[in-house]
Amino acid sequence: xxxxxxxxxxxxxxxxxxxxxxxxxxxxxxxxxxxxxxxxxxxxxxxxxxxxxxxxxxxxxxxxxxxxxxxxxxxxxxxxxxxxxxxxxxxxxxxxxxxxxxxxxxxxxxxxxxxxxxxxxxxxxxxxxxxxxxxxxxxxxxxxxxxxxxxxxxxxxxxxxxxxxxxxxxxxxxxxxxxxxxxxxxxxxxxxxxxxxxxxxxxxxxxxxxxxxxxxxxxxxxxxxxxxxxxxxxxxxxxxxxxxxxxxxxxxxxxxxxxxxxxxxxxxxxxxxxxxxxxxxxxxxxxxxxxxxxxxxxxxxxxxxxxxxxxxxxxxxxxxxxxxxxxxxxxxxxxxxxxxxxxxxxxxxxxxxxxxxxxxxxxxxxxxxxxxxxxxxxxxxxxxxxxxxxxxxxxxxxxxxxxxxxxxxxxxxxxxxxxxxxxxxxxxxxxxxxxxxxxxxxxxxxxxxxxxxxxxxxxxxxxxxxxxxxxxxxxxxxxx
Numbered sequence: 001x002x003x004x005x006x007x008x009x010x011x012x013x014x015x016x017x018x019x020x021x022x023x024x025x026x027x028x029x030x031x032x033x034x035x036x037x038x039x040x041x042x043x044x045x046x047x048x049x050x051x052x053x054x055x056x057x058x059x060x061x062x063x064x065x066x067x068x069x070x071x072x073x074x075x076x077x078x079x080x081x082x083x084x085x086x087x088x089x090x091x092x093x094x095x096x097x098x099x100x101x102x103x104x105x106x107x108x109x110x111x112x113x114x115x116x117x118x119x120x121x122x123x124x125x126x127x128x129x130x131x132x133x134x135x136x137x138x139x140x141x142x143x144x145x146x147x148x149x150x151x152x153x154x155x156x157x158x159x160x161x162x163x164x165x166x167x168x169x170x171x172x173x174x175x176x177x178x179x180x181x182x183x184x185x186x187x188x189x190x191x192x193x194x195x196x197x198x199x200x201x202x203x204x205x206x207x208x209x210x211x212x213x214x215x216x217x218x219x220x221x222x223x224x225x226x227x228x229x230x231x232x233x234x235x236x237x238x239x240x241x242x243x244x245x246x247x248x249x250x251x252x253x254x255x256x257x258x259x260x261x262x263x264x265x266x267x268x269x270x271x272x273x274x275x276x277x278x279x280x281x282x283x284x285x286x287x288x289x290x291x292x293x294x295x296x297x298x299x300x301x302x303x304x305x306x307x308x309x310x311x312x313x314x315x316x317x318x319x320x321x322x323x324x325x326x327x328x329x330x331x332x333x334x335x336x337x338x339x340x341x342x343x344x345x346x347x348x349x350x351x352x353x354x355x356x357x358x359x360x361x362x363x364x365x366x367x368x369x370x371x372x373x374x375x376x377x378x379x380x381x382x383x384x385x386x387x388x389x390x391x392x393x394x395x396x397x398x399x400x401x402x403x404x405x406x407x408x409x410x411x412x413x414x415x416x417x418x419x420x421x422x423x424x425x426x427x428x429x430x431x432x433x434x435x436x437x438x439x440x441x442x443x444x445x446x447x448x449x450x451x452x453x454x455x456x457x458x459x460x461x462x463x464x465x466x467x468x469x470x471x472x473x474x475x476x477x478x479x480x
Contacts, residue, residue: 003066003077007109010129014058067128069141074114076126088125090142092116094271095297097124098135098264110135114142115297117271124297139266143252155248155323159310164244166311167290168237170283237305244310248324253293255308271295274423274451275308275321275328281391284418289314291321294453328422331404333411334472337396341444341463345396349388356381384416391416399461401447403472410449412461421459423451425476433469445469 060080068075073089097113104110112135114126130138244257253272255265276292283289291309298306308324309317322329337345360378364371395413402409408428410421432448439445445466449459 003068004130004134005066006062006129007107007131007134008062009104009107009109011055011058011062013129014061015054065128067126069137074126074138074141086125088114088116092118093142094267094295096139096142096266097297098139099258100262100264102260108132112138113297114138117296143266157246157309157320157324159244159312161242163310163312164238164241166288167241167305167307168234170280170290170311241305241307241310244307246308246324253324265298267293267295267298269325269327272325272328273427273453274421275325277317277330277420277422279418279420280416281387281394281418283311284394287314288312289317289420291317293325294451294457296453327424329404329407330420330422331402331407331409333400333402333409335402335464335468336398336400337463338442338444338465340442342396344438344444344463345392346389349385349392352385353382353389356385387416391418394418395462399463401461401464401469401472403476406476408449408476410447410459410461412459414460419459421449421451423449427451429456431473433466433473435466439463439466443467447473 064078064080066077068077073087073092076086076088078084078086093114093116095113095115097115099111099113100109101111108131109129110132112126112128112130113124116125118125239259240261240263241257242259243262245255247254247256248269251269253267253269255263255267257263272293272295274294276294277289278292279289288311290307290311292306293308294306309320312320318330356378360374363374367374391413395418398411398418399413400409400411402411406425408421408423408425410419410423412419412421428449429452430450432450433445434448435445443466444463447461447464447469449461451457451459
């Protein structure tokens with residue numbers, strides 16, 4: 001059996017993260033000394049030694065990591081003097097992920113990630129930079145060990161660019177973009193000095209003053225940050241999910257996506273824990289939904305969205321789900337909250353709506369000069385609070401629990417999103433039927449269902465009739 005090493009570009013990966021920090025003063029020194037090589041060498045010898053040391057460490061890490069594609073599993077060896085061997089059966093992989101950033105294209109290299117149900121929840125069990133030919137061999141090995149009982153034909157789903165744009169718009173958030181922009185600004189100060197960072201911040205501040213239109217500049221500045229962050233997040237998601245395509249062949253699902261970086265996910269259907277159909281209040285009004293797949297490892301490294309079907313008409317999305325994953329079909333919901341439990345849905349958001357003006361009034365008494373900003377923040381806070389009331393009212397009508405065969409359908413609202421979770425009974429870790437003192441008085445309960453993914457996830461359906469909920473669960477689990 002052939003012992004394989006990573007692609008030589010992995011050497012540059014090891015040193016690339018820190019090398020640029022040393023190259024900058026070296027290049028600056030050359031320019032400052034008018035290309036006087038001996039004068040530069042006299043002052044930069046320490047930088048050169050550190051660069052050579054980093055190169056040596058990178059070569060050692062590359063040479064000491066090998067792997068062997070055996071008949072039934074992957075043997076990984078690390079170290080030269082002290083060997084650390086890890087054996088992973090191919091059937092243990094819940095996900096194989098291959099990523100090819102644009103700068104890997106000239107080298108014909110890809111990043112390979114293999115994930116199992118064991119080891120770390122935040123890291124892949126196998127990570128290597130390999131050639132395209134080695135990646136194909138690795139994918140063939142892991143695919144060949146699946147139980148091929150389904151008919152040998154391929155089902156392909158490719159959403160339109162419009163649906164990809166909807167996915168980027170509906171799933172983007174300002175926080176992600178703000179973190180991205182803040183990282184860029186901070187790092188710009190680290191690499192090329194504080195000049196660019198100060199220039200960017202001053203430009204944003206000047207634009208805020210220009211567009212203030214009588215509002216407090218700080219309020220306009222905050223709004224610009226949020227809008228800019230959202231736009232960056234939308235662009236990032238567009239680049240991530242463009243060229244999205246799903247292929248189902250036998251018992252395997254393959255997902256392709258990416259423009260700048262190309263992603264290829266391969267997952268056995270038997271490893272999928274549950275399907276989550278998500279909607280917001282706005283998409284629910286227009287009859288649009290997104291479908292997400294949950295299994296251990298999908299987007300573990302990048303913490304991206306585990307999207308299966310981008311936003312589409314609900315009937316179209318459910319039809320596509322029946323084609324791709326007939327094992328996961330939405331059942332009819334058999335129980336909903338009683339009318340007497342409506343107040344339990346409304347108390348939290350109504351309390352927030354009433355508290356915001358009270359807090360704003362107290363802040364105005366303490367800081368009268370900041371009235372404009374306090375008023376702006378209070379209004380901005382009231383808008384999502386009022387939206388939350390609408391979400392809670394809708395949740396009262398949509399929350400429910402149903403069973404179809406051995407599959408449970410859970411409908412609930414969490415924060416501002418509506419979830420319809422389709423989960424086979426054997427994929428559920430734990431079910432908890434809980435009642436507070438007040439719920440006992442109105443004969444209702446909360447159903448809490450725990451499922452496995454990268455970590456244990458909790459799905460809470462609030463204020464269901466207790467007897468009806470017990471009957472449904474008793475039909476599913478005879479020991480309840």
